[in-house]
Amino acid sequence: MTYVAFPSSKELDFTAIGRLCIDLNANEINRPMEQTSTFTKYVGGSPANITIGLSRLGLKTAFIGKIADDQMGRFIEDYLTRNGIETGNVVTDRTGAVTGLAFTEIKSPTDCSILMYRDNAADLKLTPGEVREDVIARSKMLLISGTALAASPSREAVFLALDYAKKHGCVIAFDLDFRPYTWTSAEETAVYYNLAAEKCDIILGTREEFDMMERFEQNPERSDQVTASKWFRHSAQIVIIKHGKDGSIAYTKDGQEHRAQTFPAKVVKTFGAGDSYAAGFLYGLMQGWTLEKSMEYGSAAACIVISSHSCSDAMPTSAQVDDYIARCERGEITAN
Ligand SMILES: Nc1ncnc2c1ncn2[C@@H]1O[C@H](COP(=O)(O)OP(=O)(O)OP(=O)(O)O)[C@@H](O)[C@H]1O
Numbered sequence: 311m312t313y314v315a316f317p318s319s320k321e322l323d324f325t326a327i328g329r330l331c332i333d334l335n336a337n338e339i340n341r342p343m344e345q346t347s348t349f350t351k352y353v354g355g356s357p358a359n360i361t362i363g364l365s366r367l368g369l370k371t372a373f374i375g376k377i378a379d380d381q382m383g384r385f386i387e388d389y390l391t392r393n394g395i396e397t398g399n400v401v402t403d404r405t406g407a408v409t410g411l412a413f414t415e416i417k418s419p420t421d422c423s424i425l426m427y428r429d430n431a432a433d434l435k436l437t438p439g440e441v442r443e444d445v446i447a448r449s450k451m452l453l454i455s456g457t458a459l460a461a462s463p464s465r466e467a468v469f470l471a472l473d474y475a476k477k478h479g480c481v482i483a484f485d486l487d488f489r490p491y492t493w494t495s496a497e498e499t500a501v502y503y504n505l506a507a508e509k510c511d512i513i514l515g516t517r518e519e520f521d522m523m524e525r526f527e528q529n530p531e532r533s534d535q536v537t538a539s540k541w542f543r544h545s546a547q548i549v550i551i552k553h554g555k556d557g558s559i560a561y562t563k564d565g566q567e568h569r570a571q572t573f574p575a576k577v578v579k580t581f582g583a584g585d586s587y588a589a590g591f592l593y594g595l596m597q598g599w600t601l602e603k604s605m606e607y608g609s610a611a612a613c614i615v616i617s618s619h620s621c622s623d624a625m626p627t628s629a630q631v632d633d634y635i636a637r638c639e640r641g642e643i644t645a646n
């Protein structure tokens with residue numbers, strides 16, 4: 311059964327728009343930030359991580375975003391280029407904006423948090439005029455990410471990208487990627503998330519992210535089924551609701567539910583699970599696999615990333631995902 315049809319004639323498989331930033335991940339893990347002295351620098355930001363993931367899996371990818379005119383901005387652009395991602399629509403800020411920094415605290419494999427430095431962040435300065443229609447026109451899929459909706463002009467840039475995607479028959483995926491620190495009001499957050507989600511074919515989020523969007527609605531049981539059915543009255547064909555190590559459920563417009571197994575992992579830290587899951591899942595969907603197989607691939611990719619120190623750098627290749635699944639089947643990997 312095919313739930314979304316990707317336009318086969320287009321040259322780029324995947325384009326994402328949104329946040330490009332830096333992760334500084336604690337080297338001394340299993341302790342609070344106060345006791346951490348050194349960090350390793352990686353490219354970060356959910357849509358960047360997903361694009362890197364899809365490029366590692368072998369797809370032709372591009373990114374639309376804005377970087378600071380400094381060493382961090384140049385590091386990000388260089389990393390994307392070295393990973394085979396087209397950066398012609400990554401523009402450089404000239405107003406003195408800075409690169410967003412995410413310091414990660416790894417207190418234990420299940421207790422992780424992120425300390426953000428995002429004042430005057432360059433990624434939120436992307437203007438509608440800087441979004442190139444031709445890049446979206448050449449893409450089979452556009453991915454948007456919620457954080458880019460948090461402020462103008464990046465918010466309007468994303469809505470224009472959605473219009474271009476609709477015009478050019480691009481499949482649209484929305485990773486909700488709700489980061490509370492970027493937003494100022496709960497009402498504003500829900501309004502813009504809902505406006506964007508109405509236009510998307512595939513919506514991926516956690517139960518908590520959908521709860522945030524449902525603040526004006528009735529879903530007292532926090533039912534995934536009720537959540538998904540709302541979006542099928544708009545553009546959605548697939549709604550995925552993620553539940554951490556308990557797995558994920560994909561709902562489809564034909565009323566079906568699809569579940570996939572999760573895999574054991576020796577977890578180092580939890581962040582990056584959602585981004586690697588999205589990369590693996592969207593890759594499978596583009597290969598024409600079943601939803602179950604695509605979700606399983608996402609789950610295995612997530613296990614690889616949460617067992618590693620980084621998010622972007624740890625994004626696996628197909629060979630690594632296949633190998634992980636095979637080792638799990640042979641009982642060689644157990645959870646910690
Ligand atoms: N501890 C775990 N063990 C095995 N698989 C996991 C674990 N945590 C997450 N996963 C896999 O990753 C997928 C996505 O994880 P999760 O629901 O935590 O997303 P998320 O909250 O968006 O992640 P992030 O922490 O990156 O924001 C899950 O559906 C599951 O397949």
Ligand SMILES: O=C(O)C[C@@H](O)[C@H](O)C(=O)CO
Pocket residue numbers: 329331332333353354355356359412424489581582583584585621622
């Ligand atoms: O920008 C953030 O919010 C942090 C990300 O850079 C980080 O890579 C992450 O949390 C991945 O989900």
